[in-house]
Amino acid sequence: MIDSAQASASWPAGQGPRPVSPAAIAASVPAAVPLTFVQKLLLPLGAVLFDWLFCLQEGGPNMFVFTVFVVAAQLVLLPKVAAVRRSGYFWLMVGGSLFSGAMMAVYGSAVAALACVASVLMLLGYVNQPHLKLVQYALLTAVGSVVQAGLRVLLGLRAPRYGGEGVRRSWYYARMLLMPLGVLAAFHILFAIANPRYLALFGRVMDALGEWLVWLLPELSVVHVVFLMLGLLVTAGVVVVVPVYLYADHESRFGEFIRRQRDRVASFAVRRPNFQLNTHRVLDLRKEFVAAVALFALVNVLLLVVNAIDINWLWFGFVPKPGFDLTQFVHEGTYVLIFSILLAMGIVLWFFRRNLNFYAPGLPWLRWGATVWVLQNAVLAVSVGLRNYYYIQNCGLAYKRIGVCFFLILVFFGLGTVLLKIWQRRSAYSLIRLNSVAVYAVLLLLAAGNWEVWIANYNLQSRFRSIDIGFLLNMPGRVLPTLVARREVISRTPKLTAATEYGGAEVITAAEAQRRLDAAVANWKSRFQTHPDWQGRTYADWRTAQFLQVQ
Incomplete structure (x- = not known):
């Protein structure tokens, strides 16, 4: 009996595509990862923690708590003799992750969120390949590992044993839809960022869908189910390490210093075997x-x-x-x-x-x-x-x-x-390595700054003849105490401007500026009272609530 591999090898030319063996098909599908007891314990714990911290919450102390969970999980899962424990970059990312997470708990700024996510990803990258030095390669390694880990954990899930053929078939097609749904989610995020009207329409659709689901299934919270699944994927990327060797292998070719090369460009002229100079091959x-x-x-x-x-x-x-x-x-x-x-x-x-x-x-x-x-x-x-x-x-x-x-x-x-x-x-590799660490250090410095409040304090000076009040009102709520305290400066400023919908600017009166400020304060108070949970409340929000006397 001839197997499919032999048939493929002996397939005559011009007869269409060769048959593919079942072994090759199985090799192309990501295999399920056998999990240890600690990983099996951390997966549901991380999923529940993710849902509790982030479900319908803004970024704040929740990111710090989850970052602590990620760091603790890495320290627990690493063997005592692991090479990663001797990596200075690993400990740099541990410190950077905890620091940027703490800044999220204090300010909750966008740059602190970026620093926190980047730090955690690079931490996972150095756990995956501890010999890496370039932070860019650590980031790409982590992304590759996280994506594969989530897929492999989902593929490792099995349908109920006694659910029947229909249940198993539904489970199979549900797993097949994971990749299209992931691509759809990525494009949705891009469109939501690029088009504010699309984002507003999507918000109205989701509100209507949520009300319908609450009416149809009052005992089931679909939002929590979505966040639990998302938390399972994120936690899988944290606790399951899928080795990614591509970037580590590529980095291993480079050195810190330049070595002399005699057979490349910018080398001395090379003689042929007949002792004639090859003037066309290299540059003198x-x-x-x-x-x-x-x-x-x-x-x-x-x-x-x-x-x-x-x-x-x-x-x-x-x-x-x-x-x-x-x-x-x-x-x-x-x-x-x-x-x-x-x-x-x-x-x-x-x-x-x-x-x-x-x-x-x-x-x-x-x-x-x-x-x-x-x-x-x-x-x-x-x-x-x-x-x-x-x-x-x-x-x-x-x-x-x-x-x-x-x-x-x-x-x-x-x-x-x-x-x-x-x-x-x-070498150029050495310069890229050093400057990449400098960029990461600057990112942490930016995460530590209360930049919006400092900008408002500086711009609201009586010596300025013009103030872009629309720019200041579009800043996070922690700027409101500064604006309220400088009402007189705003009223005395000769020229107040605000951006229009399509990127232009319009001049507004002092009374209109005060009305917009009062509206911003009222909206912030309403949102603060509507979301009383601690997960999304930063220290700056607490100080703002004290200043505005929010109950």
Whole structure:
């Protein structure tokens, strides 16, 4: 008897597709994972905890509590001799997860939620592959593991043994619909973010559906069933580790320092067996050195002129003239200069990528030319910071202005790592690793800030002739005490503006601004009283309720 594998091997050409063996079909389906006793205990516990913490709740202390559960589960499941316990990145993510979760309990800001989710995912990534160093690869590893773990746990569920053929068939098709429903949910989230009217319509549909289900099934809470299933998937990704080796294998090819290579671009000319030079195959190292020196010399001269103009114009005694468009000056100039700095860093990485680091006759000239260029780009970054500062001084604070400040911090750090590459022959992998950790540190710093309250305190100063009151009223509720305390400043401001539906701006009166403020306070009080549970109430919400005297 010939099996399907042999039949596939002997299938004649031109006779259509070859038959696929049952073994190949079974291998393509994710297999169920045998669970340990601790995993079987944590799965239902995590599902129930997820439903209790997040069902119809906003983000706040619930994220901190679930983060503690995730960290505790990893510490319990790890063997005592596991390599992950010796990983500094693992403990960094443990601290980052707990810290960002605590910031969610304090402020509940969007950046704290982003930092918390990213920290937990990277924590799972380092548990999966403890030898990883790049935080990006840890994040991708975690995503791959979480998706596969949820699918494998669901595939491991079995229909009731005595439910009959109809029950088993229904169970089979229900599992087959998991992937389409997941894709549908992903597109729904994208459309809800992009179209506020679609989100409002979906909310009305869900409210009507909920009322109908309560009338039809008064004893069954469909919402809790959905959150229990979602909690089971999330907990499966936390407690079930599906090894993902793709990114760890890819990272293993890289090193911290550049090694000399004689058979690649930027190497000495290679002789053929007949002792003739192969001038068409490789670029002569000396020619590349001449091109690099010429480029660094020319751009240093050009950047020196630009920096001299900026120092003379911006650094000392800059005062905007009447009618000067400071917004356009800052926005256009900042973006162009930032792009120039990133381009400069890319050029340095290109020329110092390989054997040019070992060209002894001209290496000192090349290094000093590149160092001067990096330092001049640091001066250019200072000019960008001054443009941002002048905008803040004259127009007030905004999210983008704070973002530019932290981006410049990363730019200075990145320029410092470029100097390490020039003088220590660091690889591009080393720079990406260091700068990725710096980006993560900045994300944690942003999560620790009460930025909306600080923006409101700064913008509501009597020296400003114009206030975007609509921007301040659209901020989270923790800003309301600051707005209520500065009512007189709002009333005395000559120009109050608010954004319109399609991105424009309109001028409103002081009375209209006060009416909108009263409406915002009333809406916040009503929402606070409607959701009395502690899961979504942050410390900032509690302080706001005390100030507004909410019972």
